[in-house]
Amino acid sequence: MHDLRALRADPDGFDADLKRRGEPAVAQALLLLDHDRRAAETALQELQARRKQISREIGAMRKSGADSSALEAEVASAKGRMEELQTRADDLDGQIRGTLERLPNRLDASVPEGADENANVEVHQNGTPREFAFAPREHFELGEALGMMDFETASRLSGARFVVLRGQLARLERALGQFMLDLHTGENGYEETAVPVLVNNEAMYGTDKLPKFADQSFRTEDGRWLIPTAEVPLTASVAGQILPGTMLPRRLVALSSCFRSEAGAAGRDTRGMLRQHQFQKVEMVSITTPEESDAEHERMTRCAEMVLEKLGIPYRRMLLCAGDTGFGAAKTFDLEAWLPGQKAWREISSCSTTRDFQARRMNARYRTAEGKPAFVHTLNGSGLAVGRTLIAVMENYQDADGSITVPDVLRPYMGGIEVIRAA
Template identity: 60%
Template sequence: MHDIRAIRENPAAFDAALARRGLSPLSSDVLALDEARRALIHAAETAQAAQNAASKQVGAAKAKGDDAEFERLRALVAEKKAEIAAMTAEADQKDAALRDMLMRIPNSPLPEVPEGADEAGNVELRRWGTPRTFDFAPKEHFEIAGVKPGMDFATAAKLSGSRFVVLRGAVIRVHRALAQLMLDTHVGEHGLTETWTPVLVKEEAMYGTNQLPKFAEDSYQTTNGWWLVPTSEVTLTNTVAGDILDEAVLPIRMTAHTQCFRSEAGSAGKDTTGMLRQHQFEKVEMVSITTPETSLAEHERMTRCAEAILEKLDLPYRTIVLCTGDMGFGATKTHDLEVWLPGQNTYREISSVSVCGDFQARRMNARYRPAGGKPEFVHTLNGSGLAVGRCLIAVLENGQQADGSVDLPEALWPYLGGKRRIAANGDLV
């Protein structure tokens, strides 16, 4: 959420940041609502002072036996009390409207973020690995012979509808091994703290990480008001909501492996085959809570943590910085990692690592106290480390063989009891 004081002090800069995202100026609307709210608060305070003064005079008039003055003052007190109640209620409405307006405005991009209207404006930073040359036409993951017995879309459709999958046998073993490799690497090599969190959260948690109010249709809500998390960014980041942390405990670095749920609203017709875009999926998430001075360095560090998983699996990838028009709502800068999928003959997103500045911290009221200083808002970061299902897709497609079997990355062998391949018949061998 934006700082209203910063908008008051420099509305032109606020509008310029929105313009970089392709949005129209909003400072005049924001400040008009803010001014109306502040005017009501001032008027209520003025009326309160008049009421207090009249209240003091009521007793004096009564003591003097001045009944007329007593009645006049008592009526004035009642009048001011009613005025104060009405103005306070209206000010509260304006305050709620202002907060809602600010919560629907995306974060400001950092100056170094490239400008662009859509993904065409993204800038590649680097590549790792060389896509394999096949002596046959590579298939998409769901077409590979050895994968078909373990990837059942028909049964999933019978149970739940489209964009679900039932995984069995060798395929689910590899899926589970991937998640374990990610967790072990992030905890043992990258120093993140493994955390287990609920997948059902209160509404305020969704507000805290900017899923609400703007993107309600992208998530699922239960009949009693809980929300299913679209990612454990929601829970991990909100662990510090409302807190004032000692600077000495920062940075806080967490990772969690959870189920994630997304309605995929607005994605009709996209990636309808296979398991690239599902309503229910698993992800190993990374979240960092830092001081403002260290957040950009932490962003680079988190990006390297995600890249390291792909390198362990020998999966070719590229790292890009998203342009202003393709960046997520809460991000001030984002790196995407795109893994090579030979079945599609293209790179596809497998991780998005974002620094959010104090945008989420203001929504959550999450602060820290510098040594000897006043509380300040923390900076928050989040990133996939990685999306487990998409990583499975990449492993299957890059390791596929002409006979329909799949050679698995060496890094997974210890997690599979020494097994190295999915045979053409679907067995793990």
């Protein structure tokens, strides 16, 4: 949600930020609605004050036996007018809020111009893609040949974009999630949190998933939502609170199932596990002060990079351009892992700062050193998407015979297994 005071102070700057995202100008229309609402509220306040004054005069006249019928008629008339003004103010407020809640966050000045992912900027690359003495295969070719990745059964059970993992591949996916949690809690200072995967409208709205992305999420018959990411319950856990400034930054991490309808993704990544309706992800969330949020964004991104570095998977950090930055984000770094089977870099993590955009929607604040309440800044990042990391491990650690070497850091989680082979 946007700060209307900031729009009043710099309407041209507000529209210029929207233009960077390809959005039309709205400032003047919003300012007109705001002017009319404030006029209605002012008129209402004046009538309320007049009504109080008249009520006192009527009381005095009744005590003295004077005729107060004219003033009583004025009070009755004022009541009807006050109801009209209140309805008018509420309607205008709803129009303003309805417009603001559908507008994306304002972008950081460092976000590059561009319409889509082709304009994203590489910040740095870590690791060199492995040279294979054979033609590397894609993960689904490896998994199916091992007899441990079953899309046919999943399709019979649930339809397209699901998978059944078996045996050592199922264990490898579990090992990856445990490894990530241990790293983020043991070395990176995050508090492990187990969260519900069903949330209410308020949690989805507060984390900017509603109303914009309703068609990309699954909803239950009782009106709750399956979470698209643990960002939703982790961030919304501070909704409506005023946190002591001394407890910030607050860093939370969760491993959860995530659910996305993948609306608009028809024809994209239809083979394999890359784009699923249900997947596992380790999510990091930070709640911090405005002064520390930029440094926290860098820190969070480094925490995600550490996972890939310890796994020995080549990756690159990308700064997303204006047209590719998500609705709620002011700035986003994507981490892309090298997938030799695809011969391509593919996103495996997004780390975003939303500044106070989410905090305003869910009224999450902290108490400053001066004792005043102020909106927190919220950040979220994948640390990492477990299924996509499984893909990256399989493709980067594949052997000529179709087996998969287990990275050193995962072997303790795999009971010492060094190589995954067909049964």
